[in-house]
Structure formats: structure tokens, C-alpha cells
Amino acid sequence: xxxxxxxxSNKVTEKGKDVELRCDPISGHTALYWYRQSLGxxxxxxxxxxxxxxxxxSGLPSDxxxxxxxxxxxxxxxxxxxxxxxxxxxxxxxxxxxxxKLFFGSGTQLSVL
Amino acid sequence: AQSVTQLDSQVPVFEEAPVELRCNYxxxxxxxxxxxxxYPNQGLQLxxxxxxxxxxxxxxxxxxxxxxxxxxxxxxxxxxxxxxDTAEYFCAVSGQGAQKLxxxxxxxxxxxx
Numbered sequence: 001x002x003x004x005x006x007x008x009s010n011k012v013t014e015k016g017k018d019v020e021l022r023c024d025p026i027s028g029h030t031a032l033y034w035y036r037q038s039l040g041x042x043x044x045x046x047x048x049x050x051x052x053x054x055x056x057x058s059g060l061p062s063d064x065x066x067x068x069x070x071x072x073x074x075x076x077x078x079x080x081x082x083x084x085x086x087x088x089x090x091x092x093x094x095x096x097x098x099x100x101k102l103f104f105g106s107g108t109q110l111s112v113l
Numbered sequence: 114a115q116s117v118t119q120l121d122s123q124v125p126v127f128e129e130a131p132v133e134l135r136c137n138y139x140x141x142x143x144x145x146x147x148x149x150x151x152y153p154n155q156g157l158q159l160x161x162x163x164x165x166x167x168x169x170x171x172x173x174x175x176x177x178x179x180x181x182x183x184x185x186x187x188x189x190x191x192x193x194x195x196x197x198d199t200a201e202y203f204c205a206v207s208g209q210g211a212q213k214l215x216x217x218x219x220x221x222x223x224x225x226x
Contacts, residue, residue, distance in 0.1 A: 033214065042119075042218035043157075043203060056213045058114075091157075098207065099145050101159040102214065 004105035006092050012111045013082055021077040021108045025094030032069055033102065034077050038088040046090075049075065050098065082112045115140040115206045119217035126194055127225050134189040134220045136178075136204035146187040147205040147214070148178055157203065163187065174198070199224045 005024040013019050025032050034046040045059035049069045060066070064082075069075040079086055089109050093102040120135040138144060148160040161172025168180040178189045187204060201221050207214040 035216070043205075043216035045213055045215050048213040058213070093157075098212070099162075099164055099209075101147075101162065102149075102157070104156045104158075106156055 004092055004094055004103050006090075006105035006108050008108060009106060010109045010111075012113065014113055015084060016081055018078065018080045019082055019110065021079075021090050021092075021110070023075045023077070023092030023094075023105060025073065025075070025092070026103055027073075029094035029096055029103070030072070031095045031098055031100075032075050033093045034067055034075070035091045035093065036088045037091055037107070041088075043091070046077070079110075082110075084112050086110060087112045115144065115208050115212070115215050117204050117206050117215055117217035119202075119204055119220050121220050122218065123221045123223065125223045125225060128196055129193050131192050132190065132194050132198075132222065134202050134204075134222065136187045136189065136217060138185050138187065138204075138206040140185075140206060140208055142208040142210070142212075145207050145209060146178075146180060147207075148172065148176070148187075148189050149203045149205060149216075150200045151203065151219075152200045160189070160202070194222075194224050196224050196226065198222060 007022045030051045032049040036044045047067045048056040064080045067077045089107040091107045092105045095102045116139045118137045146163040149157045151157045163170045163180045171177045201219045203219045204217040
């Protein structure tokens with residue numbers, strides 16, 4: 001595709017439910033990131049996939065968060081038993097390789113009621 | 114691990130005045146440094162990056178930044194700002210060698226007429 005695609009663009013869920021957020025990176029990009037953006041909190045790093053290497057999961061805030069990247073392309077971020085503090089914009093970004101600029105998706109606005 | 118500190122959460126300046134947005138980083142290895150900009154209701158886009166070579170880096174829209182290894186800084190400057198520069202600016206760092214990209218908290222630049 002022309003850019004990084006994220007779906008859904010908006011997700012409203014009830015506290016305690018599980019949610020899945022999807023990211024389609026630019027074809028051929030080996031690096032894929034998930035970030036969380038909250039008001040006044042900047043961009044919080046969540047997880048980083050680079051080629052076939054083991055992902056860097058050091059930013060995941062709790063074991064309720066997990067992510068996978070299938071076939072080196074599409075990635076899914078899963079949040080189990082959502083809490084109100086999980087409400088934020090979840091951004092996906094990809095780059096051709098490390099050191100190259102990131103292309104960001106439009107994000108998924110997650111609201112946990 | 115790398116970390117980034119943006120010392121100012123908000124910077125108000127008058128139109129046509131110069132501006133400097135401060136960024137300091139921490140890393141035990143050599144780094145790549147970036148500035149990204151997020152205009153209102155838009156996604157993040159790359160302003161400029163430092164990978165190696167000349168420590169003075171020029172980016173889009175008249176911005177430049179200088180890498181200072183001894184002070185572990187990468188401050189962003191523009192000699193004369195315009196109303197259209199109103200945005201949030203993010204400094205980011207990654208360690209060389211397939212390491213994650215970490216962002217600062219962001220600096221909101223507001224231009225007053």
C-alpha cells in the first residue's frame with residue numbers, strides 16, 4: 001500500500017474486554033514499531049520488530065499487552081482485560097531499516113469506558 | 114538503554130523570532146538522533162536526522178539541529194519562525210545496531226503574531 005495502515009481508526013470498549021489493533025506496514029519495511037500517545041505523555045515506546053530478530057518488548061506496560069508480527073508484515077497488538085488507563089492513541093510505524101525515517105500510521109484511538 | 118529528555122514542554126515565541134527547542138539524550142553506545150514534528154490533527158513526520166558525519170544537520174522548513182556529543186545534546190533551531198510552525202516537536206534517539214527508537218515527551222511550539 002501507499003502508507004502504513006491501521007485499523008480500526010476508533011475503538012470504544014468496556015473495561016475488562018480484550019481488543020486487537022492491526023497494523024499493515026509499508027511493503028518491504030523490515031522495522032515495525034508500536035507506540036502509545038496520551039495527552040501530555042509524548043510517545044511511549046511499546047514494542048519493536050526488526051526483521052527476523054526477536055522483538056524488543058521492553059516497553060510493554062504489563063503482561064496484558066502482547067504483539068505479534070506474522071510473516072514479517074502485518075502486526076497485531078492485543079490488550080487483554082482493558083483498563084481505563086489504556087485509553088490512548090496507539091500508533092504503528094515502519095521503516096525500511098534502522099536509521100531510516102519512520103512512516104507513521106494514522107493511529108487507533110482506543111477509549112475504555 | 115537510551116533515553117531522551119526534552120527540557121521544555123511548551124515554548125511560546127513571537128512570529129519571526131528565533132527559536133531553540135532543547136533535547137538531551139542518554140546512551141552507552143553511539144546513537145542516531147532524530148527530530149519529528151506533529152502538526153495539529155496530523156501524523157508525525159521527519160524533520161531531520163543525524164546518523165554520522167557533520168554535526169550540523171539541516172532539515173525541512175528551515176530547521177536545523179546540532180549534535181553535541183560532549184553535552185549529549187541535539188537541540189533544534191530555526192532563525193525565524195512562522196505561524197505555520199505551530200506544532201508539537203519530538204526528539205528521538207536509537208542506539209546504533211538495530212535498537213529501538215525512543216521518543217522524548219515532546220515540546221509544544223506556539224507562535225504568537
